Amino acid sequence: MTTEYRVRLDREVCDGVFACLVRDDRFVEAADGLAAIEADGDGGIGDDASSAQVVAFDDDRLAAAEQAARACPLDAIDVLTEGDDE
Secondary structure, X not given: OOEEEEEEEEOOOOOOOOOOOOOOOOEEEOOOOOEEEEOOOOOXXXXXXXXXXXXXXXXXXXXXXXXXXXXXOOXXXXXXXXXXXX
């Protein structure tokens, strides 16, 4: 079953702990040493990777995104589903 959701990563809060990377492989280490969200399958990083990123997904990987958000010690990641305020 697929679910529409958005993942928001506040890169200004991120300090490169990378707990998210081991829980969801869409999180990657960007060139600046902070986490970023890979928006597509070919390594592209979604939106502007310099500050906050919001990337929309429609797939069956909501649980992985939620695990990555819970693992972030700085609460830099939010997973938003329909009805959530951004």
